[in-house]
Amino acid sequence: MTTIYLAGPDVFLPEAVEIGRRKAAICAAHGVSGLYPLDNAVDLSAAGASMTIFKGNQAMMDEACAIIANLTPFRGPSADAGTVYELGYMAGRGKLCLAYSNDPASYRARVARLYDVATAADGRLIDPEGMTVEDFGLSDNLMMIHALDLHGCPLVTPREAPADIWRDLAAFEACVRLAAGRAAAPSS
């Protein structure tokens, strides 16, 4: 059975365990197995808790043959850093990479919502620090977006942001369907 690592800042939600169960149930309904990081099963006050979580997550990724990453922007214009690391790790391991974002805006639009964006004398679109703002019409940094194009399936986004971007799982389910379809295809 196709085993999929379920990455995302979902683990930071108050009901992190419950949303993991909902995601795993959606996977099961499509005939695949979802592995959800068990951050919450670790005693967070114990010495070395963060390393225990790291090793647990890495072992799960090594066991899985695919990743579905929740790239919905988290504390800024880009996706959660831990999730992005995991997407890179799985791409590096040659695993099938899928992801979704519940924010359909472009990266440029999202940066412009948070910062004053201007055009520099040399034509670059810049933020207040003078740093270039990527402006390719993509949802986030090109490294993640094109990793999905080349190592899996293009980023899944809804036409409009759902009312609850952290709990709506329609785009997630679309990724599960894509992963299950890949697993069923004769060539994979």
Place this chain on the structure above:
Amino acid sequence: MTTIYLAGPDVFLPEAVEIGRRKAAICAAHGVSGLYPLDNAVDLSAAGASMTIFKGNQAMMDEACAIIANLTPFRGPSADAGTVYELGYMAGRGKLCLAYSNDPASYRARVARLYDVATAADGRLIDPEGMTVEDFGLSDNLMMIHALDLHGCPLVTPREAPADIWRDLAAFEACVRLAAGRAAAPSS
């Protein structure tokens, strides 16, 4: 010769090419070879420019045997997403992983500078959306920090932030020294 991929939001600086040359010169002075992403050599207005950049960066990473990532926080409390993706990719490929951040603050402190942070009834440290704030005393999300611990060398940070966090290369040079030392060690 040890070939090192030089990742970071440095490519977004106005003088992106020049800082890349400075980094490559520091590498050369320590007897290693630095590969700096050539985003600026691509015609950014051409169709498919972002994919050209992605493929160029990935080819450089595949050629390199190590990465030095600039994890200085970028547009929020965490490192640049593209850089984090690249760190994950190199860890997944089994390459030597090194990184620095010119901001010595903890992730918790950095989030608290940007958002109202509170303690929830269940004891979790939370942001205004109710999402858990990682509180392990680490510089950033545990996945990157412990990836460095296990796949290379611990994150290099200065005691105090330098006056110019985007152009001070002392912490970068410390990483180059570590990489050169690893290359010279008989067991590697």
